[in-house]
Amino acid sequence: xxxxxxxxxxxxxxxxxxxxxxxxxxxxxxxxxxxxxxxxxxxxxxxxxxxxxxxxxxxxxxxxxxxxxxxxxxxxxxx
Numbered sequence: 001x002x003x004x005x006x007x008x009x010x011x012x013x014x015x016x017x018x019x020x021x022x023x024x025x026x027x028x029x030x031x032x033x034x035x036x037x038x039x040x041x042x043x044x045x046x047x048x049x050x051x052x053x054x055x056x057x058x059x060x061x062x063x064x065x066x067x068x069x070x071x072x073x074x075x076x077x078x079x
Contacts, residue, residue: 018053021033
């Protein structure tokens, strides 16, 4: 998936992300909820969104926020 900021803002992308999955559970590591940011603006925006969710009465958000690193595709049979 390629993110195109001309089609959806990063804030809107985060809204969809948090609406479509449970970010409050700490399940098995292969089901980890995470955001990998590309720059400091995305980092600050993700942290702000998490704070808004928690301040709004949502349980503590377990989603991690980490810098993006080299991506490795999974084996074909996992797709």
